Amino acid sequence: QVQLQESGPGLVKPSETLSLTCAVSGYSISSGYYWGWIRQPPGKGLEWIGSIYHSGSTYYNPSLKSRVTISVDTSKNQFSLKLSSVTAADTAVYYCARKGSSTSPDYWGQGTLVTVSS
């Protein structure tokens, strides 16, 4: 059974960098698939932040591209998100998910709330 689990600080100060990790179990990241980050501000809709292919190629939402870095660590079977220069507008539940090249996401993490506040 594939499982994804997000981890990272629940509180980040404005202007700092948000860092999250998604640990994957039950499947080797290096075997394939896109691995993505999605976020949902409180009371708002879902936003796809970006994805990384198992080969390391990255794809970012144009609206966030200048601030986002997604990386993968195949030795630990996990991938990570960094979002720089955060503001209160970046407060959201952050999800990680697995997505095929032409299939919808089939496994999601439970999500982690990150609050941006001083």
Add this chain to the structure above:
Amino acid sequence: DIQMTQSPSSLSASVGDRVTITCRASQGISNYLAWYQQKPGKVPKLLIYAASTLQSGVPSRFSGSGSGTDFTLTISSLQPEDVATYYCQKYNSALGTFGQGTKVEIK
């Protein structure tokens, strides 16, 4: 960059009513379209993929149709447990862009 536009943003209907939600893609996406149901505090649940294929375990009152740029999610007989927000998502690339969501309530 393909945009997904859903309508309406919210609706209120009576139990037993037929409910329809539409989703339009700014460019053709063939049938690479999924529909999700999300209840407060929960992870989105996949209802339909490939525009019209019902995910295993999803009640048959849910159905999807469309191809290209125009898609529809239909609930044939609205039930109290269907109160939720529904999202469409295109997945024909590495970025799985979502629609803005449609909040469904009981009248």
